[in-house]
């Protein structure tokens with residue numbers, strides 16, 4: 001057994017190289033990000049069996065276990081169904097930098113979709129956010145789009 005001092009000394013683990021990580025967005029994920037980048041719009045997909053629309057599009061409807069193919073254009077607005085304002089420092093894996101705190105993470109029901117889409121809501125004062133409020137996606141400038149989820153900067157509360 002070590003002394004109390006030995007247990008209170010924190011060691012660090014350093015990686016020899018930065019570890020860039022890349023994976024395929026998939027067929028429908030690519031459609032989703034391309035539609036944002038090129039047309040500034042969200043895209044969902046409708047299940048032929050139950051009619052549910054999912055955003056972002058996915059290959060299979062979980063409840064029906066059916067393959068889905070019908071892409072549907074969606075609006076850029078939705079309704080907050082839940083939110084959490086985060087005050088805990090966090091390294092954003094997309095940027096490698098700490099996301100400035102506080103920030104608000106929202107669960108948003110996009111108009112025309114049946115599932116919940118999660119993204120940043122551009123308001124950190126919890127007195128000014130309520131479930132049921134309407135929000136609208138704010139996209140990056142077209143020349144700054146990269147074809148990933150950060151092409152949506154955040155959702156603004158519609159006043």
Ligand SMILES: [Zn+2]
Nearest residue numbers: 047050061064
């Ligand atoms: Zn279904």
